[in-house]
Amino acid sequence: MPNARVLWAAVALIAVAVCSLFLFGAVHAQDGDGDGEEAFSGTLRFGGEPVEGVRIVVADAAGEAVGEAVSGADGKWRIALPGPGTYGATIDTDTLPEGVTLRDPARRTLEVTVTAGRSQPLIFALGEPVARGPTLPEQLAQAVLNGTKFGLIIAMCAIGLSLIFGLTGLINFAHGELVTLGAILAWYLNADTVGVPLILAGALAVLVAGAAGGGVEFSLLRPLRARRLGGFQFMVVTIGLSLLVRHVLLLLFGPDRERYVDYALQAEWTFGPFAATPRDLTIMALSAAILVAVALFLQKAHTGKAIRAVADNPDLAESSGIDVDRVILIVWVAGAALAAVGGVFFGSVEAVDWLMGFRLLLLMFAAVVLGGLGTAYGAMVGGLLIGLVTEVSTVWASPEIKAVFALGVLVAALLLRPQGLLGQRERIG
């Protein structure tokens, strides 16, 4: 596959770049003696003791040997160079005493540029080989696993957001608060004072959140729709709702982050390059099962077909005998319940706090637009991709800015395929 080759080439390039950066950094960390003649010098030490009798050879850029030296009793060595330029200094590892090794075997040869009149100190670090961090493929594998985990959760949360938009054209800014509501309710029930097992607590929280979603649609949005409010007014209503719910939750729950009592600490299972707690694996399996169930429901069940029909064309659906209001109510209840499931899972994997839903909402927005605004499958695919992109980015970039990459994908999607990955090729501009 040419793509794989390109990827490996890129990986190799990055590795070379990183290595040379380290080299550069190490060499320039110290100043030269500046005694007017170009030279390499250094002191070999192992565990604080000088190391004697080690041979070091210097070759010029063409590979021609230009000098060599053996370290003295004090571990010091010095090799005069014919002039400024780039040279490679190689330590002869065969001359190292028994039990003494290079800390990093890959750094046998140091390639260094010497400026005129400078004695350049070089450091061959001797010592126990450092315990290596995970290699790049290992990091990537772990990031893909984490990304799939978060992606599944984002996808579950985003289905309701996308379907509600598809059905009513409403961007629900309060969708994140449904996530928080589920997570916080489950935390209360699971906390020591009540002590319900997390699975039962989560199920109860999901039921309450589903009822809350249905209540919002039934008692607030449906009457407002009857009064023919504009789409913008609806958006402001959900903003008001989101401010209200979020700050009531802040008042009740407080500003701190909390963890569930159950399944908080677990030992990780490792499979090759992957490591995951049984809790995370269970959550991934459950999420995947729920997503498949939702897809089957939309594809096969009578109500599921009705939902897709209304999302496609509400007027046509209504005129063919579908009770549109009932379908919208069902989607609100189910969407809110799914968001709450996502909230409980997310709270279990990370932690519960009053802003978690709002932070997730931005990722959900990215997922929904990426997958195709208004489609359930688009939200699933988009959510998975956003989860993968944000987590894989942490291999190279600081985790604080992983959400930035989600936006990058979003903008790229808007430029290249504005209808979304699975959206209909209709005119949206």
Next chain:
Amino acid sequence: MEFDVILGNAARAGLGPQAAIFALAAIGLNLHFGYAGLLNFGQVGFMMLGAYGTAITVATWGGSLWLGIPLGLGLCVAFALALGVPTLRLRSDYFAITTIAAAEIMRLLIRSSPATELTGGPFGLQTIANSFYDLNFLPDGRFGWGTFTYSSNQLWVMLVAWILVCLCSALVLGLIRSPWGRVVRAIREDEDAVRSLGKNTVAYKLQALAIGGVIAGLAGVIDALQQSGVGSENFEPQVTFFVWAALIMGGLATTVGPVVGAMLFWFLREGVESFIREFSGLGWLPDGLAGFLDGAEGAISIALMGIGLIALMALWPQGVFGRRRDLHLGT
């Protein structure tokens, strides 16, 4: 209960620099949505760029404040172009989603540790406004009476901020009454019709986005001057929602709406917080409830604002000065 204290605090907030900052941001937003129909939910991003552009020039690069302010406003124009070019061709929902995400992501970038050298990261940047206060020609000392006592520098910020509010209101009024403004308003009503007349609607929308963004950037500059510093926690997505609330309260697509709305917003917000503080200080409440209310007035006032927004949309969707015929703009 001391109603004069509550009213005094509320009125002070309604006249204070924060209200002027919100008024500027709302004037920009009014141009975006009220006149051009752009559903911008990332207004705080423009404010942040104005503030940080200024602060970085002064505090990080040691440049002049008078170079920093145009730089910050220039960043706002750049942000408008970067945001508008990919999204303005699309439906307004896409624009709304992209703007809120872009503003928050910029905030995350600014407060991230790799950016600390430039932006101060989570600590922000300080002491940036000395050359602004050097221009203060008001005599030293304190002015006013009672709650309305201000130091010379406070008065100077308020004076400059409210003058800017007047200037920007006049600018937007002038723009809207110009031929340019007629095209922009026509795009709001029916973009296809305007396009069929041979106007490049995307270019007009981009211009409106950039001008409104620069006005919001000015709000950020005043914020930075007022605090003589910047911090990323002042630019959370909530701020955009609050500016929207102010604009809606005042009335969309009107000249005084954003200004009155911003004053009303801060009057009500501080009034509610002040009322809760006074009320729980009376000792009428049981200890448990009083303890709960202590320090919670900020969250309570925002929750009440949420209820207010819902009620406003349900009962009085055109706001104080708005017109009912402008209800179905945008989407």
